[in-house]
Amino acid sequence: MTQTPIAAPATPGTAHTARPARRAAWTSRRGPVILGGALLPLAILLVWQLSITLGLVSVTQLPSPAMVLLAAVDLSERGLLTLYVAISTQRVLIGFAIGASLGVAAGALVGLSRSANVLLAPTLGAIRAVPSLAWVPLLLLWLGFGEQPKITLVAIGAFFPVYTTVSLALRHVDQQLVEAGRAFGLGGIRLFTAVQLPAVIPSVISGLRLALVQAWLFLVAAELLGASMGLGFLLSESGGNGRIDRIILAIVLLAVIGKITDAVVGIFEKWANKKWA
Amino acid sequence: MSNVATAIAPAAPPVHRAGPADNTSFAVEFADIGRSFAAKPQHNSQPGSQRGAAARPVLRDVSLTVQPGEVLAILGTSGCGKSTLLRIAGGLDEPSTGSIRIDGSPLNGIDARCAVGFQEPRLLPWRTIAANVALGLPHRIGRAAGNARVAALLELVGLTSFADHRPRAVSGGMAQRASLARALARNPGVLLLDEPFGALDALTRLKMQDLLLDVHAAAPTTILLVTHDVDEALQLADRIILLGADDDADDMAGGRTGATIVQELTVPGGRPRDRGSAELAELRGRLLAGLGIDRHGQARGVAATTTIPHFPY
Ligand SMILES: Nc1ncnc2c1ncn2[C@@H]1O[C@H](COP(=O)(O)OP(=O)(O)O)[C@@H](O)[C@H]1O
Ligand SMILES: [Mg+2]
Numbered sequence: 150m151t152q153t154p155i156a157a158p159a160t161p162g163t164a165h166t167a168r169p170a171r172r173a174a175w176t177s178r179r180g181p182v183i184l185g186g187a188l189l190p191l192a193i194l195l196v197w198q199l200s201i202t203l204g205l206v207s208v209t210q211l212p213s214p215a216m217v218l219l220a221a222v223d224l225s226e227r228g229l230l231t232l233y234v235a236i237s238t239q240r241v242l243i244g245f246a247i248g249a250s251l252g253v254a255a256g257a258l259v260g261l262s263r264s265a266n267v268l269l270a271p272t273l274g275a276i277r278a279v280p281s282l283a284w285v286p287l288l289l290l291w292l293g294f295g296e297q298p299k300i301t302l303v304a305i306g307a308f309f310p311v312y313t314t315v316s317l318a319l320r321h322v323d324q325q326l327v328e329a330g331r332a333f334g335l336g337g338i339r340l341f342t343a344v345q346l347p348a349v350i351p352s353v354i355s356g357l358r359l360a361l362v363q364a365w366l367f368l369v370a371a372e373l374l375g376a377s378m379g380l381g382f383l384l385s386e387s388g389g390n391g392r393i394d395r396i397i398l399a400i401v402l403l404a405v406i407g408k409i410t411d412a413v414v415g416i417f418e419k420w421a422n423k424k425w426a
Numbered sequence: 427m428s429n430v431a432t433a434i435a436p437a438a439p440p441v442h443r444a445g446p447a448d449n450t451s452f453a454v455e456f457a458d459i460g461r462s463f464a465a466k467p468q469h470n471s472q473p474g475s476q477r478g479a480a481a482r483p484v485l486r487d488v489s490l491t492v493q494p495g496e497v498l499a500i501l502g503t504s505g506c507g508k509s510t511l512l513r514i515a516g517g518l519d520e521p522s523t524g525s526i527r528i529d530g531s532p533l534n535g536i537d538a539r540c541a542v543g544f545q546e547p548r549l550l551p552w553r554t555i556a557a558n559v560a561l562g563l564p565h566r567i568g569r570a571a572g573n574a575r576v577a578a579l580l581e582l583v584g585l586t587s588f589a590d591h592r593p594r595a596v597s598g599g600m601a602q603r604a605s606l607a608r609a610l611a612r613n614p615g616v617l618l619l620d621e622p623f624g625a626l627d628a629l630t631r632l633k634m635q636d637l638l639l640d641v642h643a644a645a646p647t648t649i650l651l652v653t654h655d656v657d658e659a660l661q662l663a664d665r666i667i668l669l670g671a672d673d674d675a676d677d678m679a680g681g682r683t684g685a686t687i688v689q690e691l692t693v694p695g696g697r698p699r700d701r702g703s704a705e706l707a708e709l710r711g712r713l714l715a716g717l718g719i720d721r722h723g724q725a726r727g728v729a730a731t732t733t734i735p736h737f738p739y
Contacts (some may be wrong), residue, residue: 325544329544
């Protein structure tokens with residue numbers, strides 16, 4: 150496929166102009182990229198449906214796609230689907246905003262100040278090693294069954310990727326640029342906003358992207374164990390009463406919503422990389 | 427490049443109308459400056475041999491007064507401490523011993539009267555060329571005055587049409603000119619330049635040297651110019667100092683005792699100088715000898731036939 154332009158009649162002029170005129174590889178064009186990404190999910194859907202029509206698995210083990218769709222319609226008719234999606238998304242967004250802001254602040258502190266690094270980094274590293282589920286009982290006892298424990302857990306999840314990437318990136322800012330900034334009289338907060346912050350913006354954004362993924366992971370942990378609404382609650386409730394169709398629905402919803410939020414941050418990341426890198 | 431010359435030639439220098447503190451240039455006095463660095467930890471050293479070893483001296487006993495408006499070139503072999511001396515003068519490093527005075531007052535950290543041009547352009551990659559030059563502006567300057575000054579400086583260094591480009595979109599020579607403009611934006615009383623043209627190709631370097639002379643003629647600030655290029659020093663400087671070790675000829679970089687001023691000479695004649703003059707050739711020979719380069723001076727008087735045979739061999 151890539152060799153077609155070379156086969157063109159070799160007049161000296163065209164050989165040269167053929168290059169820019171050459172079609173971009175299919176992996177870099179928009180339509181084919183979206184289509185290519187949808188190929189595997191469609192194939193999975195097909196295999197799923199086929200294995201049921203051919204009787205390879207029983208519908209009690211694996212409900213058909215139509216049954217899952219029906220479960221979605223049923224839930225949404227009772228007003229639960231949008232409620233669950235909305236409450237989960239809200240928890241993720243609020244927790245993510247809190248955790249990511251604290252992560253930027255702590256990352257800046259630890260990345261810029263040697264003494265903060267000595268004092269804080271070991272403790273934060275240890276807290277980071279605690280698995281998400283380990284927090285749940287404690288948060289439930291301390292904060293009750295309301296929104297706070299869930300949002301707190303999501304914030305914990307979002308905090309660490311941002312904290313880690315920001316503190317590491319700040320430590321690796323080009324010291325020559327920092328020195329140039331200092332030589333022109335910048336210091337403290339002015340040096341930070343003029344040199345260090347712009348230099349780490351691409352890393353901050355990839356940290357935010359990781360944090361968003363982790364926020365969804367921690368959300369489900371929070372909702373699995375103590376919630377009366379949300380996608381995690383749907384999972385645990387359906388696990389209790391054996392509604393595999395709803396379990397699959399919840400999983401698909403988590404995948405789709407997670408991918409959408411990630412894509413939004415991805416667009417932002419592209420823009421920021423063009424602007425700052 | 428050609429617009430550099432045209433930007434300068436109409437001799438109305440735009441830069442120095444920019445502020446009230448214009449045409450200031452300050453004396454720089456180095457008094458017994460010495461600088462030692464902690465010895466590098468040797469990973470392969472014998473255990474027990476001098477742990478936390480004594481500091482390694484790089485500079486010692488540098489005493490020198492640079493007059494206001496003077497162009498001083500600092501020559502020396504690589505690693506002899508030229509940059510260290512310049513960084514001390516710019517407040518980016520502190521001397522281990524001795525002190526520095528600028529315009530009679532002791533230097534204390536980074537000083538708004540000094541501006542530094544580094545060997546690398548060190549432009550912020552996310553800012554445009556104009557915004558990078560603006561980084562050098564004094565903090566108290568207003569927005570309008572600042573913009574006017576940046577525009578004038580870009581004109582001076584011939585980068586007006588590249589004002590909105592990012593540093594990575596311009597050539598090395600242009601980036602270095604932007605770096606010079608950024609240093610000039612402070613309207614510095616002392617301009618510290620660390621091998622500013624070292625990374626440029628020979629032709630661009632000559633043009634940049636002329637540009638620097640034009641800048642200095644327009645606003646005669648004190649310039650400390652670190653260079654390893656003897657010809658550049660001779661072309662630009664009023665006075666040249668040579669840093670090195672004075673007691674041990676095999677130890678050119680002053681590795682054991684630290685480098686100090688081993689030669690100091692005043693360059694005769696006003697600028698711009700004839701790059702080929704015989705008088706400068708003599709000085710060049712002395713400086714090259716001081717840098718440990720054989721001047722190959724004897725070959726001059728000897729008949730060429732001994733080295734280059736004539737046609738019917
Ligand atoms: N921050 C530093 N720490 C340790 N050694 C240094 C430091 N800065 C410079 N040196 C040493 O000082 C010597 C002189 O360096 P420098 O002033 O950069 O030389 P040059 O004349 O080439 O500019 C070198 O041997 C270098 O290794
Ligand atoms: Mg140097």
